[in-house]
Amino acid sequence: xxxxxLKDVSYKYPYTKDYAxxxxxxxxxxxKFYGIIGENGGGKTTLCNVIRGLIPHFYLGKLEGDVLxxxxxxxxxxTADLCSKIGFVFQNPxxxxxxxxxxxxxxxxxxxxxxxxxKQEMLERVTNVCEQLDIGHLIKNxxxxxxxxxxxxVAFASIIAMDTETLVIDEPTSQLDPEGTESVFNIINxxxxxxxxxxxxxxxxxxxxxxxxxxxxxxxxxVVCSGLxxxxxxxxxxxxxxxxxxxxxxFGHAMADAGKPxxxxxVTMEEALKLVxxxxxx
Amino acid sequence: xxxxxxxxxxxxxxxxxxxxxxxxxxxxCICLCIGLTAVVVRRWQYGFSLxxxxxxxxxxxxxxxxxIKNYFAISIIxxxxxxxxxxxxxxxxxxxxxxxVFGWQWYKEPFIAALNIVSYIMGCxxxxxxxxxxxxxxxxxxxxxxxxxxxxxSYIMLSSMQSVIDMRKSAETILESQKARGIETDxxxxxxxxxxxxxxxxxLLSAMSGTEEKAIAMDARAFSHEGGHTYLRVLxxxxxxxxxxxxxxxxxxxxxxxxxxxSLTGVL
Ligand SMILES: Nc1ncnc2c1ncn2[C@@H]1O[C@H](COP(=O)(O)OP(=O)(O)O)[C@@H](O)[C@H]1O
Ligand SMILES: [Mg+2]
Numbered sequence: 001x002x003x004x005x006l007k008d009v010s011y012k013y014p015y016t017k018d019y020a021x022x023x024x025x026x027x028x029x030x031x032k033f034y035g036i037i038g039e040n041g042g043g044k045t046t047l048c049n050v051i052r053g054l055i056p057h058f059y060l061g062k063l064e065g066d067v068l069x070x071x072x073x074x075x076x077x078x079t080a081d082l083c084s085k086i087g088f089v090f091q092n093p094x095x096x097x098x099x100x101x102x103x104x105x106x107x108x109x110x111x112x113x114x115x116x117x118x119k120q121e122m123l124e125r126v127t128n129v130c131e132q133l134d135i136g137h138l139i140k141n142x143x144x145x146x147x148x149x150x151x152x153x154v155a156f157a158s159i160i161a162m163d164t165e166t167l168v169i170d171e172p173t174s175q176l177d178p179e180g181t182e183s184v185f186n187i188i189n190x191x192x193x194x195x196x197x198x199x200x201x202x203x204x205x206x207x208x209x210x211x212x213x214x215x216x217x218x219x220x221x222x223v224v225c226s227g228l229x230x231x232x233x234x235x236x237x238x239x240x241x242x243x244x245x246x247x248x249x250x251f252g253h254a255m256a257d258a259g260k261p262x263x264x265x266x267v268t269m270e271e272a273l274k275l276v277x278x279x280x281x282x
Numbered sequence: 283x284x285x286x287x288x289x290x291x292x293x294x295x296x297x298x299x300x301x302x303x304x305x306x307x308x309x310x311c312i313c314l315c316i317g318l319t320a321v322v323v324r325r326w327q328y329g330f331s332l333x334x335x336x337x338x339x340x341x342x343x344x345x346x347x348x349x350i351k352n353y354f355a356i357s358i359i360x361x362x363x364x365x366x367x368x369x370x371x372x373x374x375x376x377x378x379x380x381x382x383v384f385g386w387q388w389y390k391e392p393f394i395a396a397l398n399i400v401s402y403i404m405g406c407x408x409x410x411x412x413x414x415x416x417x418x419x420x421x422x423x424x425x426x427x428x429x430x431x432x433x434x435x436s437y438i439m440l441s442s443m444q445s446v447i448d449m450r451k452s453a454e455t456i457l458e459s460q461k462a463r464g465i466e467t468d469x470x471x472x473x474x475x476x477x478x479x480x481x482x483x484x485x486l487l488s489a490m491s492g493t494e495e496k497a498i499a500m501d502a503r504a505f506s507h508e509g510g511h512t513y514l515r516v517l518x519x520x521x522x523x524x525x526x527x528x529x530x531x532x533x534x535x536x537x538x539x540x541x542x543x544x545s546l547t548g549v550l
Contacts, residue, residue, distance in 0.1 A: 058501070080508060083507065088498070090499075095492045095495035095499055098503070099444040106515070112514075114505055115504045115510075116510025118512060119513070119514065130283065144444065
C-alpha cells in the first residue's frame with residue numbers, strides 16, 4: 001500500500017480564483033526517493049503543503065478529492081501526529097530557526113523536546129545528527145548568527161533528529177550560495193542511504209537525476225507526467241512543459257539528431273560516460 | 283565535537299555561581315521583596331544603605347562593572363531631576379535655608395523629600411537590576427514552564443525578544459545601505475528621524491512576512507504536540523536554602539510594612 005496517496009485532488013487557496021492544484025492523482029511508496037520538478041508557480045509547494053497536512057489544517061480554502069496518509073484521510077489526521085510522521089524542510093533558511101534557542105545544539109533538540117523524548121535519548125540523537133550532518137563544529141554557536149547555508153543545515157538537523165519516516169523537502173537550496181548548496185546536497189546524499197521516504201522539490205535537475213527513484217513533473221497545477229527517473233528525464237518533451245532536462249540528456253538527443261545515437265539517452269554524467277565509452281568501443 | 287559541552291547538558295543548568303544558579307523565581311522573590319522594602323520605608327537613610335548593599339552584592343556576585351554602569355546612569359539622572367523639581371515645586375515660608383547654588387537658594391525640606399524619593403526608587407530598581415542582570419529570560423521562562431506555564435507562552439515571550447533584536451539588526455543594515463547611497467543618516471536628531479521613519483514600514487513588514495513560514499516551521503518541529511514535554515536544559519530543583527531565603531525576604535518585607543504602619547500611627 002502506498003504511504004501517501006492523492007486521488008483527484010484539487011485545491012484553491014482562500015481568496016483566489018484559480019486552482020493551485022487540479023485533479024492531481026499520485027502516490028508515494030515507503031522507502032522511495034521522489035523528485036518533483038516543474039515551472040515556478042506550477043503547484044509544487046502546494047502539493048507539499050497537501051502532503052504535510054498544512055492544507056487543509058493550516059491553509060483554509062477549498063480542498064477536493066482524497067488525500068490519504070497511511071490510508072487515513074488527511075482531514076482526520078491530527079497535525080500534531082502528522083509532524084512525527086512527515087518531516088518538512090523548505091526554502092527560507094531564516095524562518096526555519098526557532099529564534100528562541102541560543103545554541104545550535106539546543107535548536108536541533110527543539111522537536112525532540114516538544115515530542116517529549118527522554119533526555120538521554122535526546123542527547124544521543126542530537127549528537128548523532130550533528131555529527132552526521134557535519135555541523136558538530138557549530139553546536140555552541142548561536143543559530144541566529146549563522147549564514148544561510150549553515151542555518152539550512154541546522155534546519156535539516158532539527159527535522160532529521162525527529163526521525164520521521166518521510167521527509168518533504170521543498171527547494172532547500174534555492175536561497176543558498178554554492179557552498180551552502182553543496183553542503184545541503186551532502187545531506188540529501190546521506191538521506192538517500194537512510195531508507196526513508198523522501199519527496200524532494202528541486203530545480204537542480206542533475207541532482208534529481210542522481211538521487212531520485214521516481215520523478216513527477218508539474219505544470220499549472222497538474223502532474224503532467226510521472227514515472228521512473230530515467231524514463232522521465234530522458235524525454236525531450238519535458239522542455240515543452242517548462243521543465244529542464246539534464247545537460248547530458250540534451251547531449252544524448254543531440255548525438256541522436258546528428259545520426260550518431262548512443263545506446264540510450266543518459267540522465268547522469270556517469271551513465272553518459274559509460275555510454276560514450278561503449279559507443280567509441282564499437 | 284565538543285564532548286564536554288554536550289555532557290554539560292547532563293547536569294543542571296550552571297550559570298556560574300551560587301547567586302546566578304538560584305532558581306529564577308526564588309531570585310525574583312528575594313529581589314522583589316527587598317526592593318519593595320525601600321518603597322515601603324521611604325527613608326533616604328534606609329534607601330541609600332540598600333544601594334550600598336547592592337553595590338557590595340554586585341561586587342560579590344561578580345557583575346560590578348556592568349551593574350554600576352547602569353545604576354550610576356539611572357541615579358545621576360534621577361538625583362538631579364528630582365532635587366531640582368522639588369526645589370521648585372515645594373515652597374513654604376518656614377523652610378530652612380540649606381545651600382546657595384550660585385545665588386539660587388535651596389531649602390532643606392524639599393532636599394530631604396527629594397532624597398527620600400530618589401532613595402526609594404534606587405532601592406527598588408537596584409534589586410531589579412541585579413535580578414535582570416543575573417537571570418536570563420529563558421531561565422525565567424523555563425522556571426515558569428516548570429510551574430505549569432505552557433511552552434506556547436514561553437515561545438511568544440522569547441521570540442518577541444528575539445524579533446526585537448532581529449528588527450534592530452535589519453534597521454542597521456538598511457541604514458547602512460542608505461548611507462552608502464548617500465542619504466544622510468548621522469547628525470542631529472532631525473536628520474536621524476528623517477532617515478529612520480521611512481524604513482520603519484519595511485522593517486515591520488519584513489518581520490511580519492516571516493511569521494507564516496515560522497509557524498509552519500515550528501509546526502514541523504512538533505510545536506503543537508500535546509502530552510509530555512521534555513527539556514534539554516534542566517534547572518536545579520529549588521533547595522531548602524532557597525526556600526529559607528525567600529521566606530527571609532518576605533519577612534523583611536512584612537517587617538518593613540509593620541514598621542511603616544507603626545511609625546505612621548505614631549507608635550514609634
Ligand atoms: N499562500 C498562498 N495563497 C494564495 N495563493 C498561493 C499561495 N501559495 C501559492 N499560491 C498560488 O498557487 C499557485 C502554485 O504555487 P506554488 O505551489 O507555490 O508553486 P511552486 O512551488 O511550484 O512554485 C501559484 O499560482 C501561486 O500564486
Ligand atoms: Mg515553491
